[in-house]
Amino acid sequence: MMLSFYILFLVFGIPWTSPTTIKSQNGFTPCEFYPDCQCNKDNESSLYIADCSGLNMTQIRKFPNIIVKLTLRMNSLNEVKNGTFFENRLLRTLDLSFNSINTLWPSSFIGLEQLTELDLQQNSLSRKSLTYSVFASFQSLVYLNLKGNFYQEFQPNISSLVRLKTLKMDFAYKETTILGKQLSNLKRLMRLDLSGFTGNCSIIHLTPQTFQYLPQIHHLNLSMCKIKSVQKGTFDKMKNIISLDLSGNTCLKFQVLENVTIDLQFSAIKILKLNKIHKVFDMNTYLQTSHIRHLNNTAIEEFHLDSNRLQQIESGALKYFPKTLKYVSTRDNMFSIGPYLYDLMSMSIELFDISDMFKAHKEDRHPETCNMNFVCTWHREAQYNENQNIQMKELLFESGQHYHDDNAVTIIPIPYRLKTLRFRSSDSKYKIAAVTLSNNKLERIDVSNNILSQLIGPLKNTKNLKYLNLSSNVCSNISTFFFSPDFNKLEELLLGNNLLGLVLPSDTFGQIFQNLLNLKKLDLSENRISILPNQIFKSQRKLEILDLSSNFLEKIDFKLSHLSHLSYLNLRNNLLTFIDSHTILGINHIVNMSKNLSINLLENRLVCTCSSESFIKWIGSTSVQLVNKYHTFCQLSTGKRILMINIPEIYKRLEKDCTSYEVLISVLVVTILLFFIVLILGFSYRFRWKLRYFYYMVKIRSRSKIPQIDEDENEYMYDAFVSYADEDRLFIHTQLLQTLEKENGIRLCLHKRNFLPGNDIATNITSAIHNSRKTIVIMTYHYLKSYWCMFEFNMARMESIYERNNENVLFLVVFEQISARDFPLHILEVVQSQSYIEFPNDEQGDVVFWLQLVTALK
Numbered sequence: 001m002m003l004s005f006y007i008l009f010l011v012f013g014i015p016w017t018s019p020t021t022i023k024s025q026n027g028f029t030p031c032e033f034y035p036d037c038q039c040n041k042d043n044e045s046s047l048y049i050a051d052c053s054g055l056n057m058t059q060i061r062k063f064p065n066i067i068v069k070l071t072l073r074m075n076s077l078n079e080v081k082n083g084t085f086f087e088n089r090l091l092r093t094l095d096l097s098f099n100s101i102n103t104l105w106p107s108s109f110i111g112l113e114q115l116t117e118l119d120l121q122q123n124s125l126s127r128k129s130l131t132y133s134v135f136a137s138f139q140s141l142v143y144l145n146l147k148g149n150f151y152q153e154f155q156p157n158i159s160s161l162v163r164l165k166t167l168k169m170d171f172a173y174k175e176t177t178i179l180g181k182q183l184s185n186l187k188r189l190m191r192l193d194l195s196g197f198t199g200n201c202s203i204i205h206l207t208p209q210t211f212q213y214l215p216q217i218h219h220l221n222l223s224m225c226k227i228k229s230v231q232k233g234t235f236d237k238m239k240n241i242i243s244l245d246l247s248g249n250t251c252l253k254f255q256v257l258e259n260v261t262i263d264l265q266f267s268a269i270k271i272l273k274l275n276k277i278h279k280v281f282d283m284n285t286y287l288q289t290s291h292i293r294h295l296n297n298t299a300i301e302e303f304h305l306d307s308n309r310l311q312q313i314e315s316g317a318l319k320y321f322p323k324t325l326k327y328v329s330t331r332d333n334m335f336s337i338g339p340y341l342y343d344l345m346s347m348s349i350e351l352f353d354i355s356d357m358f359k360a361h362k363e364d365r366h367p368e369t370c371n372m373n374f375v376c377t378w379h380r381e382a383q384y385n386e387n388q389n390i391q392m393k394e395l396l397f398e399s400g401q402h403y404h405d406d407n408a409v410t411i412i413p414i415p416y417r418l419k420t421l422r423f424r425s426s427d428s429k430y431k432i433a434a435v436t437l438s439n440n441k442l443e444r445i446d447v448s449n450n451i452l453s454q455l456i457g458p459l460k461n462t463k464n465l466k467y468l469n470l471s472s473n474v475c476s477n478i479s480t481f482f483f484s485p486d487f488n489k490l491e492e493l494l495l496g497n498n499l500l501g502l503v504l505p506s507d508t509f510g511q512i513f514q515n516l517l518n519l520k521k522l523d524l525s526e527n528r529i530s531i532l533p534n535q536i537f538k539s540q541r542k543l544e545i546l547d548l549s550s551n552f553l554e555k556i557d558f559k560l561s562h563l564s565h566l567s568y569l570n571l572r573n574n575l576l577t578f579i580d581s582h583t584i585l586g587i588n589h590i591v592n593m594s595k596n597l598s599i600n601l602l603e604n605r606l607v608c609t610c611s612s613e614s615f616i617k618w619i620g621s622t623s624v625q626l627v628n629k630y631h632t633f634c635q636l637s638t639g640k641r642i643l644m645i646n647i648p649e650i651y652k653r654l655e656k657d658c659t660s661y662e663v664l665i666s667v668l669v670v671t672i673l674l675f676f677i678v679l680i681l682g683f684s685y686r687f688r689w690k691l692r693y694f695y696y697m698v699k700i701r702s703r704s705k706i707p708q709i710d711e712d713e714n715e716y717m718y719d720a721f722v723s724y725a726d727e728d729r730l731f732i733h734t735q736l737l738q739t740l741e742k743e744n745g746i747r748l749c750l751h752k753r754n755f756l757p758g759n760d761i762a763t764n765i766t767s768a769i770h771n772s773r774k775t776i777v778i779m780t781y782h783y784l785k786s787y788w789c790m791f792e793f794n795m796a797r798m799e800s801i802y803e804r805n806n807e808n809v810l811f812l813v814v815f816e817q818i819s820a821r822d823f824p825l826h827i828l829e830v831v832q833s834q835s836y837i838e839f840p841n842d843e844q845g846d847v848v849f850w851l852q853l854v855t856a857l858k
């Protein structure tokens, strides 16, 4: 066995121990020609993509001419020797970024006539190395990245790169300057990225001359360029410009917008980014009509105004945005309510992002020093009617703290085409009372990470809503009517990280979610839920994903058998010990219908004990996928936690343990029962006579047919009851009767003569013994054999013990010789302890015998 394994190992290697496979993710394997690098071979062309990044290389070795794309990123290269790539005529993309290259020679790139992309960013190239002849080698270059190289005022002469479409480089000048004339050669240049985010950029003043040689540009990125002013006419010639990014130039302020937008009108502009053109701690800002008026003459689609401390917008200004505008991002601003909200409704935007309102800020690390401070001037212009503002507030939002009129319905204006509204992390503290949205096409709303602590509602006119994110809102109450019937299209509802454990357990009739008939995904994670009522998901027949992770569930109480589309049930990080058989039935029901259900039970308190036996059995056999099954722990009855790796084995062991346990219990129970039965039987046998005696005594007394004897007078009905076997009757009826009754006047009770007819014999015996002073026993072998005689004997014994204070009642007459061996034990005892007389059966002895008998009875 071991041997065959070993041979297998030699022949195939064991795949999961081989390091090759670990590195070969994404199809990369060590290159045949240079194993330190990772290669990916394209099967059609037999050419390689080689990745030699992060290898601390100091020299570029020669590579065979079978590579189309070579990455030498993040090494320690400091020069590219002449002719290094002479043979690599097939190379199309070369990445030399993040090295320390400071020297390039005129023939460094010779041979790369076909190269289309060259990345040299973040090196130490300077004026000396970036000569005209270095670039002259390239005839096909389309993409060139030179960022993070030169920190001094320098523009490389790249006029030979006539096919270049994308240029990224530093542009750091202390004084106003223009982009070199050599760029006018680059007729195909579309994209110019000078952004200071990824390199060094400093263009103090933009004038109509700055970009005079680049009228054809499509995409211009001037973010973080320390721009202080933009003169009218700067972008005037760029009729093809599609995107313009002026973000991060904190000295520009909104006042620059007029000069920019006036140039952009009638251009092809689609994307305008003006994020953070104010400083972090500037005064709050006011967007005026004049700033954006000219955009009316564009077909702009995206407009970004993030991080501008924007608080108010001039009434009517928004109407100048053309109908083409689809996406507005105004994140991280300080909006207050104003009449501009009415203008919103007429905007044609589809995506509106107003997240991160009132976010806390840190001052910039290196704040720019701006020449002048225009910011205060807007205050005068911006005075809007305070009264109007209050009315707006009343109309639009009801802040729970101020407002308590529950009947007031708030109408929120929504741009009529808006599909996505993002209002995340905005510190908004509202109790959502009755709210109706204006007519809308909203499909997605994200209001996560606010403080919407009470969702009372109803929220109406959400007829198109498919996605609603209400997570992280410290929400502790959802009313049963918050989700109005208008929510019937909702497919995804995220309520994670709230406090719904306070309200969901009391939703006994499943009213909260009852209108969400199309819900496919429901996230209730991190809500401190300890229990979910049976009916809570009664309407969610289409539910596919249910996330209940990170709650306090100890057991699953809610009904789930009707969730036939369920494909993922996340119960991670709860307090479950096992899944009860009722829920298992429900899950099996789902599996039978969809055959595709995963359950996550990680980080629970699963136990592998006798109580969870059937659960373990189910886990081992079910077709439900357990997420990360082999990382699920369960606790044994000994307290030890084990990984549930081999479930059938765990079950087998459990089955054995629990069976022997069961057997033990049943054996114990039976034993105890038997013990008690034996005990009872033993006792009743031991005290059989006593019990019988009392039984008959009770019977006699209750019938009281036999006259009661006056105990005080100590008088009995008979002097003696004669107990004898029928076989000995001759002696009794002749001698005994004759001698005792006739001659000596002793009243005898004989069963033949004195028993009351009609009474049963046992009662008769007992009562006769009871009513006689003595009981004479005529002991013979016949006597010992007779059942009734034994009865009489024992009853007399009981009588003497329980009724006569141990006074001797029995008078034994041993009529014939009986050997001691033949006496039953209890008779022998009496025979030995008590006086008895033997019947002598001779003339003289008889006289003495009768004398003794008479004396004893009188």
Ligand SMILES: *[C@@H]1O[C@H](CO)[C@@H](O)[C@H](O)[C@H]1NC(C)=O
Binding pocket: 132, 157, 159, 180, 181, 182
């Ligand atoms: C760039 O170099 C070429 C060739 O040496 C020269 O003709 C041209 O004038 C240079 N352009 C600039 C702006 O220096």
Ligand SMILES: *[C@@H]1O[C@H](CO)[C@@H](O)[C@H](O)[C@H]1NC(C)=O
Binding pocket: 151, 152, 172, 199, 200, 201
């Ligand atoms: C250029 O950028 C580097 C790193 O980003 C920085 O150290 C350097 O000071 C910058 N130079 C100028 C002139 O901005």
Ligand SMILES: *[C@@H]1O[C@H](CO)[C@@H](O)[C@H](O)[C@H]1NC(C)=O
Binding pocket: 193, 195, 197, 198, 221, 222, 223, 243, 244, 245, 271, 273
């Ligand atoms: C401009 O460059 C910055 C930094 O690379 C980038 O974040 C930004 O998205 C670019 N702007 C545009 C419009 O592409």
Ligand SMILES: *[C@@H]1O[C@H](CO)[C@@H](O)[C@H](O)[C@H]1NC(C)=O
Binding pocket: 228, 229, 230, 231, 232, 233, 255, 256, 259
């Ligand atoms: C707008 O352009 C005019 C004329 O070119 C210029 O005087 C003014 O300073 C510019 N405004 C800003 C804010 O740059």
Ligand SMILES: *[C@@H]1O[C@H](CO)[C@@H](O)[C@H](O)[C@H]1NC(C)=O
Binding pocket: 296, 297, 319, 320
């Ligand atoms: C915007 O321009 C269009 C024509 O291009 C014009 O009809 C419309 O009235 C303008 N809008 C405003 C608010 O001036």
Ligand SMILES: *[C@@H]1O[C@H](CO)[C@@H](O)[C@H](O)[C@H]1NC(C)=O
Binding pocket: 456, 476, 477, 478, 479, 502, 503
């Ligand atoms: C939740 O809101 C409803 C409706 O306003 C209210 O009746 C109920 O008392 C609230 N429950 C809690 C726990 O605050």
Ligand SMILES: *[C@@H]1O[C@H](CO)[C@@H](O)[C@H](O)[C@H]1NC(C)=O
Binding pocket: 567, 568, 596, 598
């Ligand atoms: C099973 O569900 C998963 C998602 O949980 C899905 O990706 C997969 O396609 C489904 N498979 C079948 C056969 O339905």
